[in-house]
Amino acid sequence: MKKILIANRGEIAIRVMKTAKKMGIKTVAVYSTIDRQSPHVKFADEAVLIGEAPSNKSYLLGEKIIEVAKKMHVDAIHPGYGFLSENADFAELCEANQITFIGPKSKAIKIMGSKLAAKEAVKAYDIPMVPGTDEAITDIPEAKKIANAIGFPILIKASAGGGGKGMRIVENAKEFESQMDRAISEAINAFGDGSVFIEKYVATPRHIEIQIMADTHGNIVHLFERECSIQRRHQKVVEEAPSSVLTSSLRQKMGEAAVKVAKACDYIGAGTVEFLLDEQHNFYFLEMNTRLQVEHPVTELVTNTDLVELQIQVARGETLPFKQSDLKITGHALELRVYAEDPLNDFLPSVGHLDTYKLPTGKGIRVDNGFEQGMDIPIYYDPMLAKLITYGNTREEAIELMIEAIAAYEIEGVETTLPFGTYVCEHDAFRSGNFDTHFVKNHYAPEKLIEQQKSEARIAALIAIKSHMAKQKLLRLPD
Incomplete structure (x- = not known):
């Protein structure tokens, strides 16, 4: 090659x-x-x-x-x-x-590209799944019967979906029909396919994904988990490895389940198996992403691997250079997706010109970046500018380094998710590890971020005044 x-x-x-x-x-x-x-x-x-x-x-x-x-x-x-x-x-x-x-063969992409086909494929491998329909449904009266049997709240999801589109949480039977209509309509508009399925809604889930790698010689390994529960509009913003809630036993079980999912579709290359983890730490298969993930750097840092290099080696027909027993987690890594979005305005895209754009540097800081100072942010694509990743010996060290790296990241001209990253890293729920996918809904409010920024500005102003007064005092001292 x-x-x-x-x-x-x-x-x-x-x-x-x-x-x-x-x-x-x-x-x-x-x-x-x-x-x-x-x-x-x-x-x-x-x-x-x-x-x-x-x-x-x-x-x-x-x-x-x-x-x-x-x-x-x-x-x-x-x-x-x-x-x-x-x-x-x-x-x-x-x-x-x-x-x-x-990447994988087209057959695997097809199977895992449909949530229903994916569920069907993994059935034989005894992988835990959220209770729900086994086939696509568009008949609303029939769907309502199924929803009642499963028990509310339920989740309607587009079969061909992704990125939160064609997804509706239904709290009770009264709103079922209107939400079903909306989900089908959104699925048709987004994917050209109105088929949806219904499953039990896990009220306070954590989003845990397992990185797998498979070669053409029948070897499949998992490279442990990533915690991806800090999301807005069903899209991840902060990710980390390892998860603060997985025990070694649970990690092994989820890893083995992910490997089985890969076997179910004859997978080749890098892939990610996503799971929901409920309050009792029961896990359920969600879907498989048949590609490299945005958050792959945190896995690379804690396993000391290069996933892109492994992808290329596998594509060349080479055998994986390690076995499952060779892999271990060392340290902790955190990633913030730096989006050109305004966290004070419902994370809406912030289009503009990068008047200032300077990246943080230093030990334990990695920036996967795609922009430079003086560029405009195009409206045509995903608004992600870069990924800011920090690595430390402990979770606490990685979090503190992230706060420092965000402070050193200079961006002027557009609003970004950097302040939100600081907010997350300083929040007690995140620091304690006691959070789920509803972190934004339960803990985040723009006015809190505004107050935090005002407080930081006041402190900076006081420091500046104190420094100025000290200099003036030195100037007034007699020779």
């Missing part, structure tokens, strides 16, 4: 390129017109324009990307995450054109 095309943009494109460069592999970037001057374009060995700014006219054009790959004589395509990373048709297109897709 001498040359790889990265079918993505921003920080993940650069992240993949860094590992490829380390492995002596040339890289090809693709870019849209608005990304012409983006860092990932400059970082690659070669770069090719593929279309206009909207993703459906550039980064989602599978056939165009294949055309570029053939023209540039690449051996493989790494899809990153988002865009075409979980598109079975694109994986098939790569296979048909004798280009290695750095």
Whole structure:
């Protein structure tokens, strides 16, 4: 494998390129017109324009990307995450054109891309699942009967869903029909597929995911868990490894279950199996993401691995360089997704110009970044600027380092999730480990963040005044 095309943009494109460069592999970037001057374009060995700014006219054009790959004589395509990373048709297109897709086979993507098909596939492996329907349903009266049998509250979820779309929590029978209509409508608009399924709603869950890696020789390992419960609108914002609530016994059980899920679909490469953990620490299979995860760096830091390097090695047909018994967790890692969003205004996207953009540096600080000072934030793509990751010997050390790193991260021109990251890290619920996916709903209010910022500003002003007065006193001292 001498040359790889990265079918993505921003920080993940650069992240993949860094590992490829380390492995002596040339890289090809693709870019849209608005990304012409983006860092990932400059970082690659070669770069090719593929279309206009909207993703459906550039980064989602599978056939165009294949055309570029053939023209540039690449051996493989790494899809990153988002865009075409979980598109079975694109994986098939790569296979048909004798280009290695750095990821699972299209069959596994298809199975795990449908929540219902995924449930069906793992049934034989005795993996715990939340009580619910086994097949897609659109008949509202029939669905209501099922909901009553399961017991409220229930969750309606789009079968082809993701990112919180086509998802509705229904507290009681009265609101069931209207919520079902909304879920189906949203699913059709977002995915072109109105099929939904119903399951028991776990009221105070934690979101725990297990990283797996599988080679083409039948070896599958898990690289332990990531805690992903700090979310807004069903999207993760803060992640960490390991979880503060998993015992070694529970960790082993969840890891073994994740490996079984991978076996259920003949999985190859890096994947993530997601679970819900209830108050009694019962875990339930949620879904499998058939790609590299945004939060993969925390796993890399606590296991001392390079997941992208492992993806490439597996794609080349190599055997995994370790066994399950070789893997262990060392230290603690924390990740904050730095989104161009306003945490004071319901996390709405904050479009603008990066007047100031300076990254924090230092021991235990990693920034996977896709922007630079002077750039505009495009409206066409996910608003994530970078991922800020900290690593320490203990959870407390990683949290304190995160607070310091956020303070040292200089951004002017757009609002970001950095202040929210500080808020989370300083909150008693997070620090104690006693939190769930409702952290934002239960503990976060913009006015609290405003008060916190005012308090910090007052302290900074007092320090400045004290420093100024001390200097004046020194100036007045006689010779």
